Amino acid sequence: MTIALNPSDLSEAQNLSKLVRTLNLTGHNPATSGNYSLRSKTKAGYALVSESGIDKSTFQEDNLILVNIESAKQHDIFEGLGKKSSDETALHLAIYKATDANCVLHSHMLDAILFAELFKNQDMLKLSGMELLKGLDGIKTHETEVIIPCFENTQDIDALGEKIQPIIKSQRCYSIILRGHGMYVWGDSVKVAKRHLEVFEYLFKYELALRGLKL
Numbered sequence: 651m652t653i654a655l656n657p658s659d660l661s662e663a664q665n666l667s668k669l670v671r672t673l674n675l676t677g678h679n680p681a682t683s684g685n686y687s688l689r690s691k692t693k694a695g696y697a698l699v700s701e702s703g704i705d706k707s708t709f710q711e712d713n714l715i716l717v718n719i720e721s722a723k724q725h726d727i728f729e730g731l732g733k734k735s736s737d738e739t740a741l742h743l744a745i746y747k748a749t750d751a752n753c754v755l756h757s758h759m760l761d762a763i764l765f766a767e768l769f770k771n772q773d774m775l776k777l778s779g780m781e782l783l784k785g786l787d788g789i790k791t792h793e794t795e796v797i798i799p800c801f802e803n804t805q806d807i808d809a810l811g812e813k814i815q816p817i818i819k820s821q822r823c824y825s826i827i828l829r830g831h832g833m834y835v836w837g838d839s840v841k842v843a844k845r846h847l848e849v850f851e852y853l854f855k856y857e858l859a860l861r862g863l864k865l
């Protein structure tokens with residue numbers, strides 16, 4: 651059974667689904683990894699979070715599940731359907747609680763985790779001086795510094811969700827990295843979150859190329 655989305659959620663869900671299928675082609679989601687979400691525009695206090703274990707090459711809008719941002723419970727309309735949102739749902743909800751984001755993308759791209767390995771003992775990674783930083787919302791000059799909070803990976807996603815909230819709330823940031831795992835990027839819309847992901851991917855590739863992958 652498919653749950654019909656309200657039209658204003660449906661169009662962003664279609665944009666997100668198309669993006670997920672595209673990202674899958676460029677190494678963001680190997681082996682069903684990665685997860686994606688939207689803040690619902692029609693159900694206040696809910697997010698649409700991607701279903702667990704879905705091959706991202708076939709991702710569709712009916713692979714999104716309505717989850718209450720505060721309680722983390724799936725909406726009643728999904729009861730009995732045998733569908734479950736991503737194991738990392740708590741991180742998406744934490745980002746919605748701590749920021750004004752309307753879209754969260756979680757990629758397992760290699761560039762992000764290799765970039766973090768360049769700075770093994772740092773928990774606030776920094777990017778600066780590059781023109782493409784202006785692709786991030788609110789940044790008007792390359793003469794700036796963007797912080798990426800970086801966390802150790804864990805299977806205790808609820809605890810990690812609690813940990814990231816105060817940090818991303820108090821810093822101007824657009825993303826976090828989980829070591830040996832991947833990155834979360836967010837934005838005001840699917841379009842903006844995609845642009846932010848592209849900025850980070852490009853800058854990580856630059857930093858890695860510059861250092862000749864000498865970790």
Ligand SMILES: [Zn+2]
Nearest residue numbers: 683684738832
């Ligand atoms: Zn993951």
